Amino acid sequence: AQSVAQPEDQVNVAEGNPLTVKCTYSVSGNPYLFWYVQYPNRGLQFLLKYITGDNLVKGSYGFEAEFNKSQTSFHLKKPSALVSDSALYFCAVRPLGNEKLTFGTGTRLTIIP
């Protein structure tokens, strides 16, 4: 069975500082990995994905994520946080050849002005 762990329920970062939201996964075979963001009372919005190739993936709004196969991690990063980045972030995984996308429990990111 596939699973995703987001070890931090809440992450607080000062505006302008770098941010990291952690994600580790468990899956049989090669993974497809995703990050989604959810603003209050809105649906989930796609940020970025890792399918294959370069381990550093760049996505929307200046976010990037690094795939680390040995550590089974896919941490979300941004060099300089904005107040508007405050939202709920979800990591998700699906194995190659399987359509089922499994989400983590989410990390609430708060950027402090």
Add this chain to the structure above:
Amino acid sequence: EAGVVQSPRYKIIEKKQPVAFWCNPISGHNTLYWYRQNLGQGPELLIRYENEEAVDDSQLPKDRFSAERLKGVDSTLKIQPAELGDSAVYLCASSLQRLAGELFFGEGSRLTVL
């Protein structure tokens, strides 16, 4: 391009009443998903359609939940009768298989069962 459309956005009902949610996916997307998101949790898959065929409904509580996608386009999710524990946000999403799993979500239907 229009996104995934869901209705209603909010619904408040008393327990034991029926409720239905509607979803219209992005045009041309053959895969449609219904997820349930409880407060403070990640979305959990209820059912996935490939065109009009339900290919994964293993997490759908079939005693009270039903879904259909008759013409392979829009879809309806029904709960009858609703229970207090069904209070959640019901999310619809769609995707093109060739996009390797990128799902596009609607804004969700928030259900409150009293």
